[in-house]
Amino acid sequence: MPNPFTEKVLAIIKSIPEGHVMTYGRIAACAGSPRGARQVVRALHVYGKKEQLPWQRVVDRNGKIAITSTDGYARQKELLESEGIKFDTNGTIDLGRYIWYPEE
DNA sequence: AACATGACGGACA
């Protein structure tokens, strides 16, 4: 692990229960860097594939899938739906219902 | 060393 921040980010993501999600910003804040959302993004780019991370449970602050590539988007949506998460007609998740707070 | 980039987020019109 290049730094403690990344290590914590990965640990937090791994702790997200099935059927729940977290936003980039909240993960960054919980990892000790309130403005480090982009580093969370980078962590997923680097470790998402190799590590066994539930990267699909990480969405942006609007409850929308953040990935830009069409194939990646479809893959993430499919994984989340298989966990019981519903998307509205706009492809958005109801954060108030699925957001997870690592305090529990 | 300087500049561009990104699976973001917040402020503002």
Next chain:
DNA sequence: GTGTCCGCCATGT
């Protein structure tokens, strides 16, 4: 609620 602009910050060129 939507669109635009700007700040963040590690990485890549």
